[in-house]
Amino acid sequence: MTAETTPVRAVVLDIEGTTGSASHVHDVLFPYARKRFADWLAAHRGERAHAELLREIRDFTGDAALGEEEAVTALERWSDQDLKAPPLKRAQGLIWADGYARGELAGHVYDDVPSALALWRHAGIDCFIYSSGSRAAQRDWFAHSNHGDLSGLVCDHFDLLDAGNKHNAESYRNIAEAVRTPPGEILFLSDECRELDAAATAGWQTVAVRRPGDPRGAQVDGHRVVVSSLDELRLLSGSRTTETVRRTADVPNSPAERPR
Numbered sequence: 001m002t003a004e005t006t007p008v009r010a011v012v013l014d015i016e017g018t019t020g021s022a023s024h025v026h027d028v029l030f031p032y033a034r035k036r037f038a039d040w041l042a043a044h045r046g047e048r049a050h051a052e053l054l055r056e057i058r059d060f061t062g063d064a065a066l067g068e069e070e071a072v073t074a075l076e077r078w079s080d081q082d083l084k085a086p087p088l089k090r091a092q093g094l095i096w097a098d099g100y101a102r103g104e105l106a107g108h109v110y111d112d113v114p115s116a117l118a119l120w121r122h123a124g125i126d127c128f129i130y131s132s133g134s135r136a137a138q139r140d141w142f143a144h145s146n147h148g149d150l151s152g153l154v155c156d157h158f159d160l161l162d163a164g165n166k167h168n169a170e171s172y173r174n175i176a177e178a179v180r181t182p183p184g185e186i187l188f189l190s191d192e193c194r195e196l197d198a199a200a201t202a203g204w205q206t207v208a209v210r211r212p213g214d215p216r217g218a219q220v221d222g223h224r225v226v227v228s229s230l231d232e233l234r235l236l237s238g239s240r241t242t243e244t245v246r247r248t249a250d251v252p253n254s255p256a257e258r259p260r
Contacts (some may be wrong), residue, residue, distance in 0.1 A: 003225045004203055007236045009185040011120055012158075012199075013063035014166075015131040015141065018209045030079055030170065032099055033092040037075045040095050041068050049094060056087040084132045093137030104172060107141030109150065116230035117153035117207035123237045130158040130175060132166060142215050155179075167194045172202035189234065193221055206231065207258040224255075 016022040043052040045068075057071045058064050066074070078088040099105035116128050129138050139158040142150045158178070164171030176183045183203030190196050191214070191260060196206040208220040212228055220226045 001234050003207055003227050005187055005207070005233070005235050007185060008125060008187045008205065009237065010126045010179055010181045011128050011187045011189065011235070012127060012128045012204075012210075013188075014190035014192065014195065015129060015133065015138065016144070017211060017214065018189055019110060019112070019113045019129070019209075020108040020141065020189075026082075029092070029105070030082075032105065034076060034079045037079075037091060038072045040091070040098075041072060042161040051085060053090055053094070056090060060085055060087050084160060086134075089132060089134045089160065091136065093134035093140070096137055097140050100140045105144065107143075107145040108147040109142070109147050111147075111227075112229045112231045114147045114150055115151065116233070117150065120235060120237075121153055122245060123235070125237045126155045126179065126181075126237060127153060128156050128158065128173075128175070128179060129154055130163060132160055135159045135162070140218045153226075166192070167198050169198045169201035171201045172204055176204070177204065188232075191220075193224075196220075196224065 014017050016025050041050060041053070054066070054071055056066065057074055058066045061074055063070070075088055075091050078085045079092075096105060101108075101198050105119055121125055129142070133141070135157040139151060139157065142154055157180070158175050160166070162176075163174050172186075172188070173183070176186055179186070184205070187198040187205045187207065188196065189207055189209050190199075191209050192213070193208070196208055202205050206224065208224050208226045209230075210216070210220060210226055
């Protein structure tokens, strides 16, 4: 089924369950970082990144005297709880960056995502990512994806630190202000109902994404538009729809050919 929107100038996308596999995060990335918290902190003692991370952990726990060993314990506990704690997201991002650089990790992106992003950008629609993962981790995900370097298709990234909690409408107002776009002309894509509700409260258009095989099933609350692939979206930008652009434009199909 094709889902249509009213005119949009910007699309903001979630990562887990929307542009990439949630199982990749939980089964690959989380365990990779958890095994390396202690080693990373030990290897970076005396460096600015170490001091900043330790300070963030102390601030989040409220324990100004927290030592490195206790910091590792806190990170491991938050990881096991899948807590959206900014210090955890920073630590994971730092460790994943090393893994991407060594070629041990690759960000998972669904097959329909590169062509959809390229199509929307070609139609004059700006594309942004908003995820609980740190901005650095998001950039690495798309720069080292299983479809190659897709970073040129994304205008910018937002996380919990600079936008706010994904369940709060104010976070979406912050993003709208940052991208200088009226709320009604922004479309948010996510697999999480509370995020979609918060964005809708902020005046955004919303479409739910439920990928095939999602254990929660294909339906989302019954009252919301749901797609299983970004190919099902027909976006209107000004006087042109992406359907028209798809027919008339030579939209790149490989990362190397996509616009930067």
